[in-house]
Amino acid sequence: MWMNKVKTTVIAGALCALAAPAMANTELTMFYPVAVGGALTKIVNGIIADFETANPDIDVNAIYAGNYNDARVKALAALQSGDPAQLSVMFSIDVHELMDLDAIVPFDDVVTTDEEKAWLGSFYPALMENGVVDGKTYGVPFQRSTIVMYYNKDLFREAGLDPEKPPTTWDELAEMGAALTKKNSDGNVEQWGAMIPSTAYPYWMFGALTKQQGQVLMNQDGNETYFNAPKVVDALNYWKDLGSKHGVMPEGTIEWGTLRQNFLEQKTAIMWHSTGNLTTVKKNAEFDFGVAMLPGGSALGSPTGGGNFYLFKDATDEERAASLKLVQFMTSPEQAALWSKETGYMGVSPAAYEVPELAEYVESFPPAAIARDQLQHATAELSTHQAGRVRKLLDDAIQSVLSGQSTSEEALNSAQKQADRILSRYR
Amino acid sequence: MNRITHYLSTGLAWFIGFIWLFPLIYAVWAAIHPSEFATRFSLFAPLTLDNFKEAWNQAPFPRYMINTIAITMIILAGQLVLCTLAAYALARMQFKGRGFMFALILMQLMVVPEILIVENYQTLAGLSLIDTYWGVALPYLASAFGIFLLRQTFKTVPEDLENAARIEGCSLLGIIWKVYVPLAKPTYLAFSLVSISYHWNNFLWPLVVTNTENSRPLTVGMSIFGAPESGVDWSIISAGTLISVGPLLILFLIFQRQFVQSFMQAGIK
Amino acid sequence: MQLSRQIQAWLLLLPALCLLVAFTHYPVVKTVARSFFGFGVQWEDAASLDNYRYLLEDEVLGQVLYNSFMYAAITVPVSIVLAIAMALWVNSKMRYKGVLRTAYFTPTILPMISVANIWLFFYSPEIGLLNKLLALVGHSGYNWLGDPSLSLYSLMAMTIWKEAGFFMIFYLAALQTIDTNLYHAAAIENASKWTVFRRITFPLLMPTTLFVLVNALLNAFKLVDHLFILTKGGPNNSSNLLLYYIFENAFSFFDTAYAAVLTVVLLVILVVLALLQFGVIEKRVHYR
Numbered sequence: 001m002w003m004n005k006v007k008t009t010v011i012a013g014a015l016c017a018l019a020a021p022a023m024a025n026t027e028l029t030m031f032y033p034v035a036v037g038g039a040l041t042k043i044v045n046g047i048i049a050d051f052e053t054a055n056p057d058i059d060v061n062a063i064y065a066g067n068y069n070d071a072r073v074k075a076l077a078a079l080q081s082g083d084p085a086q087l088s089v090m091f092s093i094d095v096h097e098l099m100d101l102d103a104i105v106p107f108d109d110v111v112t113t114d115e116e117k118a119w120l121g122s123f124y125p126a127l128m129e130n131g132v133v134d135g136k137t138y139g140v141p142f143q144r145s146t147i148v149m150y151y152n153k154d155l156f157r158e159a160g161l162d163p164e165k166p167p168t169t170w171d172e173l174a175e176m177g178a179a180l181t182k183k184n185s186d187g188n189v190e191q192w193g194a195m196i197p198s199t200a201y202p203y204w205m206f207g208a209l210t211k212q213q214g215q216v217l218m219n220q221d222g223n224e225t226y227f228n229a230p231k232v233v234d235a236l237n238y239w240k241d242l243g244s245k246h247g248v249m250p251e252g253t254i255e256w257g258t259l260r261q262n263f264l265e266q267k268t269a270i271m272w273h274s275t276g277n278l279t280t281v282k283k284n285a286e287f288d289f290g291v292a293m294l295p296g297g298s299a300l301g302s303p304t305g306g307g308n309f310y311l312f313k314d315a316t317d318e319e320r321a322a323s324l325k326l327v328q329f330m331t332s333p334e335q336a337a338l339w340s341k342e343t344g345y346m347g348v349s350p351a352a353y354e355v356p357e358l359a360e361y362v363e364s365f366p367p368a369a370i371a372r373d374q375l376q377h378a379t380a381e382l383s384t385h386q387a388g389r390v391r392k393l394l395d396d397a398i399q400s401v402l403s404g405q406s407t408s409e410e411a412l413n414s415a416q417k418q419a420d421r422i423l424s425r426y427r
Numbered sequence: 428m429n430r431i432t433h434y435l436s437t438g439l440a441w442f443i444g445f446i447w448l449f450p451l452i453y454a455v456w457a458a459i460h461p462s463e464f465a466t467r468f469s470l471f472a473p474l475t476l477d478n479f480k481e482a483w484n485q486a487p488f489p490r491y492m493i494n495t496i497a498i499t500m501i502i503l504a505g506q507l508v509l510c511t512l513a514a515y516a517l518a519r520m521q522f523k524g525r526g527f528m529f530a531l532i533l534m535q536l537m538v539v540p541e542i543l544i545v546e547n548y549q550t551l552a553g554l555s556l557i558d559t560y561w562g563v564a565l566p567y568l569a570s571a572f573g574i575f576l577l578r579q580t581f582k583t584v585p586e587d588l589e590n591a592a593r594i595e596g597c598s599l600l601g602i603i604w605k606v607y608v609p610l611a612k613p614t615y616l617a618f619s620l621v622s623i624s625y626h627w628n629n630f631l632w633p634l635v636v637t638n639t640e641n642s643r644p645l646t647v648g649m650s651i652f653g654a655p656e657s658g659v660d661w662s663i664i665s666a667g668t669l670i671s672v673g674p675l676l677i678l679f680l681i682f683q684r685q686f687v688q689s690f691m692q693a694g695i696k
Numbered sequence: 697m698q699l700s701r702q703i704q705a706w707l708l709l710l711p712a713l714c715l716l717v718a719f720t721h722y723p724v725v726k727t728v729a730r731s732f733f734g735f736g737v738q739w740e741d742a743a744s745l746d747n748y749r750y751l752l753e754d755e756v757l758g759q760v761l762y763n764s765f766m767y768a769a770i771t772v773p774v775s776i777v778l779a780i781a782m783a784l785w786v787n788s789k790m791r792y793k794g795v796l797r798t799a800y801f802t803p804t805i806l807p808m809i810s811v812a813n814i815w816l817f818f819y820s821p822e823i824g825l826l827n828k829l830l831a832l833v834g835h836s837g838y839n840w841l842g843d844p845s846l847s848l849y850s851l852m853a854m855t856i857w858k859e860a861g862f863f864m865i866f867y868l869a870a871l872q873t874i875d876t877n878l879y880h881a882a883a884i885e886n887a888s889k890w891t892v893f894r895r896i897t898f899p900l901l902m903p904t905t906l907f908v909l910v911n912a913l914l915n916a917f918k919l920v921d922h923l924f925i926l927t928k929g930g931p932n933n934s935s936n937l938l939l940y941y942i943f944e945n946a947f948s949f950f951d952t953a954y955a956a957v958l959t960v961v962l963l964v965i966l967v968v969l970a971l972l973q974f975g976v977i978e979k980r981v982h983y984r
Binding site: 436440441447451512513543545550568574635650654667679 | 708721802810816924969
Binding site: 186199395396405 | 737755756816820821822823831834835836837839841842843844927928930931932933934944947948949950951
């Protein structure tokens with residue numbers, strides 16, 4: 001890695017020297033978040049270094065800013081400071097809020113050649129749902145995911161279940177979960193059947209459960225939510241029942257950050273998590289594990305998730321052209337394939353899965369394709385105006401139900417009422 | 428009876444001491460063992476330094492360290508100078524509105540900069556000082572606590588000393604420097620130590636006002652390095668924690684006697 | 697001459713004063729102004745009470761205020777009692793008390809934000825230390841951070857751990873200034889240890905206690921670092937504190953105006969606390 005970097009620098013330096021003398025380089029600043037495990041910053045830096053080698057006239061300053069929220073805050077803060085960012089990877093669902101702040105421009109205004117236009121159309125349509133508003137593309141998919149189900153095949157065998165047949169329906173999840181839940185002689189649970197995380201991004205996990213009921217959480221314009229629709233209430237009841245009725249999941253909230261550790265230590269036989277964790281799980285699991293699509297209620301489903309590239313308004317023409325080049329590079333099939341293989345995030349375009357490296361990887365390790373296969377059942381992630389506040393309403397409602405503070409109806413009605421009040425002015 | 432309470436009390440003292448030290452002990456344990464032992468205790472777990480290597484590679488600790496040191500030093504230097512001047516004026520000079528000014532300054536004892544992050548952020552954005560050392564430092568440069576402390580100390584300095592110095596032709600700044608500052612040494616030391624440990628550990632304001640590695644201090648660096656969203660790996664986080672607290676911890680262990688004594692001499696009570 | 701002395705005084709005061717005004721008084725005034733004139737991140741032309749109206753409708757605020765008061769009401773006294781006990785122990789003739797003092801004081805120099813991850817491990821259900829210890833005695837354990845009835849207390853424990861050792865230093869300093877003759881006299885009268893503490897030590901520590909109290913109360917409202925790692929105020933705001941809520945509104949929801957209203961609330965609380973303290977101090981001075 002280190003040698004590579006030196007090489008890259010040397011080559012980049014040499015190329016610079018060869019290029020036209022004293023030509024000022026275009027400097028780009030971009031922020032990006034990380035929300036899953038592993039040394040992702042290193043991988044991003046590697047891609048950036050490759051880009052700079054290929055484009056010696058562009059310098060990229062890629063800044064790791066923390067979680068999705070941090071990345072958005074920092075990128076927007078940079079706009080106010082003397083050193084603004086020209087592009088950034090931010091939450092795919094930030095789009096309405098970024099537009100309301102008048103911070104971003106659509107890619108449609110920047111792409112000119114046919115080739116570029118074709119590129120803009122090359123991604124999986126499901127991944128564009130959160131990025132397109134009023135027919136214009138504001139977000140180009142980069143670190144994208146769906147929720148997948150990781151399960152411990154060893155524990156399945158131990159419980160007398162077929163390790164090649166993970167649960168495919170809600171009922172099966174509850175049944176198999178019960179078989180996988182083990183108590184010790186004191187009557188205390190020492191191994192849980194399943195865990196669905198309910199901190200950090202509860203609304204996202206919930207988006208999967210509601211989609212599995214065939215219900216979406218908001219409209220495409222992001223000014224209306226359906227938090228108290230009957231099927232949404234059903235979905236939350238099911239989630240709650242997994243803990244309180246079926247006893248296959250701990251009650252109270254389950255921490256997003258430590259869940260992977262729980263799974264790796266075999267404290268839970270099944271976990272729902274971002275596919276972005278796949279490579280880290282693969283590296284650290286000391287048991288035989290499988291990955292499957294999420295089980296279905298009346299339908300299959302998961303929201304897409306993760307980060308898109310956005311272009312900020314505040315940039316010169318050269319900077320914008322350079323930004324476009326960078327985004328194109330980082331979402332090109334080759335890079336997307338590499339990125340997918342090293343992290344578990346999905347290749348963002350069908351072409352990425354045709355790159356030999358990823359094709360072979362998927363063949364030798366089929367779980368790597370689950371997130372992609374699930375795309376046909378995917379829906380957009382909760383994204384509205386004033387996204388932070390609206391999201392928190394739903395998060396709070398979910399947490400209050402899971403921890404037994406209120407019923408699903410009460411909590412969701414109240415969340416819907418407050419969301420209505422906030423969103424009414426955007427209608 | 429007395430004996431029993433004595434043993435109980437001693438036992439309790441050590442028990443609490445153990446609890447208070449425990450997070451650090453755990454951090455050392457987790458950092459020097461492979462990550463599968465982070466949540467499992469085994470006497471024969473193999474030792475390793477890989478976690479330190481990994482942590483070191485995952486975050487630019489040297490850069491964070493430099494930032495933290497620079498910010499802490501800028502703040503400390505600014506505080507010492509500004510507070511000395513203001514404290515002298517308030518302790519030894521007669522001027523109109525002195526009481527009012529003192530009250531105005533003391534307001535900051537209650538309304539600390541942390542509470543005003545929103546507006547201070549706007550101010551600094553207006554000055555284009557976001558993501559700079561000065562941006563982090565400015566709201567803290569004038570410390571009401573420091574002014575208060577030094578004023579109390581300066582008041583105990585015999586005025587004869589000042590008069591003698593004046594007769595010898597010392598200027599005002601000369602008097603402060605040669606008479607007052609030396610006599611207030613313990614106060615300076617105690618205040619410095621409080622200030623350093625405060626700003627070395629400060630988080631909320633630097634989180635708000637720093638953007639990149641240009642100015643990001645250790646605490647903010649640690650918060651994104653160990654953000655639970657990215658999946659917690661305690662071994663590496665512990666190693667990172669030890670790297671980040673190491674310098675201050677070692678400094679403290681060496682100087683702890685002086686640290687405590689300076690507090691006592693300064694009469695902060 | 698007289699005048700120049702005046703000018704000199706102002707010149708000495710000026711640098712500190714300018715900065716204080718710029719970063720304490722000016723933002724206070726601006727916060728109040730924004731609470732009336734602000735809308736989202738913008739300024740309106742006319743003053744309105746809309747932001748305050750939202751304050752009354754805000755269902756989270758009540759919870760947050762309650763949490764903040766509980767947080768102060770529990771962490772402050774517990775930290776102070778522990779700090780006094782620690783100081784007495786470290787000041788006694790106990791062996792290896794230097795080690796003990798170091799142990800007590802260590803949390804003070806560890807950044808809260810780094811150690812929070814280690815506490816996350818203690819509190820983790822299934823794999824965490826506390827529940828593993830409970831399992832040894834056959835208890836099923838608690839979801840320390842994920843159960844709304846426990847999350848705030850779990851945060852308090854960490855705060856107390858962080859603060860007590862710091863306050864101990866102040867008490868230690870005060871203890872060493874107490875005239876030992878007082879203790880000799882008490883020994884002659886055969887007074888019990890508790891009587892000695894109650895009649896001699898504690899009253900003499902009073903000024904320190906006041907100083908510590910002010911600091912502890914203030915910290916109770918500004919120490920929210922561990923929320924960022926441990927709970928983010930959840931579940932369902934059960935561990936949300938006022939300053940963290942302000943941060944959320946300003947920097948996650950981009951609602952600067954509402955953050956300003958919340959800041960005004962916090963300022964009012966602090967002013968009330970300050971007045972209470974002055975009242976107490978005044979009374980004490982009066983009795984003396």
